[in-house]
Amino acid sequence: MAVIELEKLRKTFGDFVAVDDLSLSVPQGTLCGFIGPNGSGKTTTLRMIMRIYAPDSGKVMVLGNARHGPADDRVGYLPEERMLYKSMRVDEVLTYLSQLKGHKPSHQEINNWLDRLQLGGFAKRRVQTLSKGQTQKVQLIAVLISRPQLVLLDEPFSGLDPVNAVVLRDAILELKRSGTTVIFSTHDMSVAEQMCDAIVMIFRGKKVLDGPMTSIQSQYGRDTVRVRLRGAMPTSLIGVESMINFGQYQELRLTPQTDPQAVLRALLSHGAVELFEIAHPSLQDIFVRIASPAGALEGAA
Amino acid sequence: MINKIRVIAIREYLSAVRTKGFIVGVILMPLLMGGGVVIQNFTKDIVDLDARTVAVIDRTPGQVLVPLLQRAAVRRDATDIIDKKTGKQTKPKFIVEPVDLSGDLQKTRLALSDRVRSGNLFAIVEIGPNVLDPKPVEAPTQPTEIPKTTDPYALIEATSDPDSLVHYSSNRPTYTDLREFIQRSLQPRIASERLNQSQATLDAMMRLFGTLVVPRGLASIDEAGTITFEPRQNEVLLVVLPIVMTMMMLVVVLVGASPLTTNIIEEKQLRIGEVLLGSVSPFQLMMGKLLGGVGTSLTLGVIYIAGAIFGAHQLGVLHVVSPLLIVWFVVFTVVASLMYGSLFVVAGAAATNVKEAQALMTPMMLIVVLPLFLIGPMINEPHGTIAQAGTFFPLSAPLVTMFRLTVPPGLPWWHIAIAIAGSALMMLTLIWIAGRVFRAGFLLVGRPASMRELIGWIVRG
Numbered sequence: 001m002a003v004i005e006l007e008k009l010r011k012t013f014g015d016f017v018a019v020d021d022l023s024l025s026v027p028q029g030t031l032c033g034f035i036g037p038n039g040s041g042k043t044t045t046l047r048m049i050m051r052i053y054a055p056d057s058g059k060v061m062v063l064g065n066a067r068h069g070p071a072d073d074r075v076g077y078l079p080e081e082r083m084l085y086k087s088m089r090v091d092e093v094l095t096y097l098s099q100l101k102g103h104k105p106s107h108q109e110i111n112n113w114l115d116r117l118q119l120g121g122f123a124k125r126r127v128q129t130l131s132k133g134q135t136q137k138v139q140l141i142a143v144l145i146s147r148p149q150l151v152l153l154d155e156p157f158s159g160l161d162p163v164n165a166v167v168l169r170d171a172i173l174e175l176k177r178s179g180t181t182v183i184f185s186t187h188d189m190s191v192a193e194q195m196c197d198a199i200v201m202i203f204r205g206k207k208v209l210d211g212p213m214t215s216i217q218s219q220y221g222r223d224t225v226r227v228r229l230r231g232a233m234p235t236s237l238i239g240v241e242s243m244i245n246f247g248q249y250q251e252l253r254l255t256p257q258t259d260p261q262a263v264l265r266a267l268l269s270h271g272a273v274e275l276f277e278i279a280h281p282s283l284q285d286i287f288v289r290i291a292s293p294a295g296a297l298e299g300a301a
Numbered sequence: 302m303i304n305k306i307r308v309i310a311i312r313e314y315l316s317a318v319r320t321k322g323f324i325v326g327v328i329l330m331p332l333l334m335g336g337g338v339v340i341q342n343f344t345k346d347i348v349d350l351d352a353r354t355v356a357v358i359d360r361t362p363g364q365v366l367v368p369l370l371q372r373a374a375v376r377r378d379a380t381d382i383i384d385k386k387t388g389k390q391t392k393p394k395f396i397v398e399p400v401d402l403s404g405d406l407q408k409t410r411l412a413l414s415d416r417v418r419s420g421n422l423f424a425i426v427e428i429g430p431n432v433l434d435p436k437p438v439e440a441p442t443q444p445t446e447i448p449k450t451t452d453p454y455a456l457i458e459a460t461s462d463p464d465s466l467v468h469y470s471s472n473r474p475t476y477t478d479l480r481e482f483i484q485r486s487l488q489p490r491i492a493s494e495r496l497n498q499s500q501a502t503l504d505a506m507m508r509l510f511g512t513l514v515v516p517r518g519l520a521s522i523d524e525a526g527t528i529t530f531e532p533r534q535n536e537v538l539l540v541v542l543p544i545v546m547t548m549m550m551l552v553v554v555l556v557g558a559s560p561l562t563t564n565i566i567e568e569k570q571l572r573i574g575e576v577l578l579g580s581v582s583p584f585q586l587m588m589g590k591l592l593g594g595v596g597t598s599l600t601l602g603v604i605y606i607a608g609a610i611f612g613a614h615q616l617g618v619l620h621v622v623s624p625l626l627i628v629w630f631v632v633f634t635v636v637a638s639l640m641y642g643s644l645f646v647v648a649g650a651a652a653t654n655v656k657e658a659q660a661l662m663t664p665m666m667l668i669v670v671l672p673l674f675l676i677g678p679m680i681n682e683p684h685g686t687i688a689q690a691g692t693f694f695p696l697s698a699p700l701v702t703m704f705r706l707t708v709p710p711g712l713p714w715w716h717i718a719i720a721i722a723g724s725a726l727m728m729l730t731l732i733w734i735a736g737r738v739f740r741a742g743f744l745l746v747g748r749p750a751s752m753r754e755l756i757g758w759i760v761r762g
Contacts, residue, residue: 050578050579052578052579052740053740053741073580076579077579077580078579079575079576079579081572081575082572082575082576083571083573083576084573084576085316085571085573086571087316088316096308096312097576097580099304099305099308100305100308100309100577100580100581101580102304102305139576142576143579
């Protein structure tokens with residue numbers, strides 16, 4: 001059963017087309033990533049799903065209801081631009097935001113959630129005394145404490161240090177295990193690649209990619225090789241279409257019919273090979289293929 | 302839906318009443334009011350008791366009026382300026398100094414004026430030679446001959462024999478006690494003399510020109526079958542009471558309503574709006590904020606009204622305000638706070654910063670005080686066409702209806718019903734508009750929305 005169904009969604013701001021002809025379906029229990037560069041239309045799409053923005057045209061169905069709205073207590077939403085009342089205590093703000101979702105949490109429940117997100121003992125602290133990462137975790141608790149069936153998170157990892165990012169990631173994965181449908185937007189494609197079952201890639205307001213992670217990567221074949229070479233990489237290799245330097249390794253895209261073993265032999269002639277891995281293309285690579293002038297919007301149709 | 306509005310309203314209310322500003326306001330206002338009374342009581346005993354000397358140029362034949370003034374001053378100093386309980390002097394003594402008329406009158410006037418300027422003399426009174434027997438003056442017959450001036454004495458001077466007037470000169474014109482003393486002391490004698498000249502008596506004149514029409518209560522019959530007249534209503538209070546109650550309502554409304562605008566703008570600037578819109582509809586958010594703000598103003602209102610009732614009780618005028626009228630006052634204060642408050646909510650939803658909000662608040666304030674312009678016509682015709690139109694027009698209904706309720710015989714129940722229903726409908730419409738504008742524009746910070754955009758948001762959402 002689809003939890004979200006969007007049909008030919010369009011939203012403009014003056015002359016600017018933020019989202020255009022966007023249709024998609026997100027099955028129940030999916031951990032779905034909305035990916036794309038900044039300004040691609042991810043946040044606008046999430047806001048239309050939440051009915052914060054009304055679409056100019058198109059249809060939005062959430063949990064089987066076309067007339068749902070923010071007042072739908074089954075949907076939890078963490079916006080990108082998120083703040084809390086600074087003068088309120090953490091337990092007060094959690095109680096307040098939960099009550100707005102029709103749920104009145106007990107002190108025990110609040111403390112359990114705070115403990116889970118490594119904020120034990122913070123219940124009586126004023127929001128203004130929290131760090132940015134701590135505040136973000138409180139905001140996430142505020143979304144999750146009412147146990148929604150569908151959770152929308154807009155750039156949940158932005159601004160988090162690695163430790164807090166791991167805590168947040170674990171919380172999201174636990175939600176998925178419990179059967180909650182989670183959609184989060186991110187411009188960091190590696191995060192989506194590591195976590196998501198399904199991906200929706202949006203570029204310049206249009207959907208350019210949509211589907212399960214495995215099928216997307218299969219669609220692009222095993223034409224990618226990750227390589228780490230001791231010494232300098234050659235600037236070009238026969239049978240290699242492009243190279244992306246990720247710092248710790250290089251990702252090479254091979255031309256069709258190229259034998260990876262031939263590439264390995266060529267690399268060995270340049271120095272010691274520390275890493276050689278035949279892989280599906282990364283989301284970043286797929287995005288570059290789609291967004292490059294030659295391949296722009298190749299998947300949009 | 303109602304529950305979410307209640308949750309928002311309670312938070313808004315608690316966050317407002319817990320602020321230092323509110324607590325200081327609650328404590329400070331009664332202190333200021335009480336302090337005003339204390340200061341008044343305290344300062345009323347602190348008066349300048351230096352004697353006031355008035356030079357009197359009595360140009361009447363035989364200078365017959367100076368002794369009269371002297372006797373009046375002695376009598377006043379002995380009785381009127383002494384507090385009977387404490388025996389303390391409460392006002393300055395008046396010393397009447399007769400002026401020798403043997404010299405040149407103009408030089409005398411100048412010398413006396415110089416004494417006033419130097420502080421040696423308080424005032425000069427010059428009694429005209431014909432004051433007891435004024436010569437007839439050719440009175441202006443055409444309206445155009447009457448001087449057009451704001452000076453109330455110009456007409457008297459234009460229509461009187463100048464030698465029949467008493468002139469008073471001082472460089473302290475705001476001090477009226479002495480002038481009134483002169484008037485009070487001289488008038489009976491002068492009036493009597495003038496009447497004698499026309500062969501009439503003062504009593505006869507009083508009977509001719511005294512008040513004829515005296516208000517009386519309506520007749521009613523009691524259980525014993527006796528027909529009696531109801532007590533006459535105090536005409537001053539009948540005018541003062543509606544104005545006072547309308548003003549009190551206006552103050553309570555403005556105290557609670559005007560902060561709503563900045564409150565909503567702060568919500569936008571703090572970027573909390575989207576967090577809340579993830580849980581509640583814009584209508585619920587705006588309505589919750591309105592109710593919270595109105596609750597705050599009503600808390601203040603209850604405190605102030607209780608103070609006003611206590612004050613009225615202390616002054617012995619509480620009986621003129623019926624309990625039913627107090628109930629209506631509370632009802633219409635709530636209605637007015639909600640309806641006018643929703644105007645300020647719209648202003649907050651439409652503005653993107655405080656500066657822009659201030660520009661929007663001016664027309665809002667004008668709308669709120671608009672019914673005050675109707676007070677003039679309504680005092681004469683509290684149930685006339687203008688007053689009725691004000692009752693049926695939602696933006697003026699609460700204030701106008703309250704005003705009319707205070708004036709007998711009240712107004713038909715259906716007028717009250719229309720006023721309340723119209724105001725409620727207007728409030729709901731305004732909150733709906735505010736919600737749509739807030740939802741569409743809450744992320745628009747730093748750039749004011751154009752009128753076209755605002756209308757678009759209202760129409761399309």
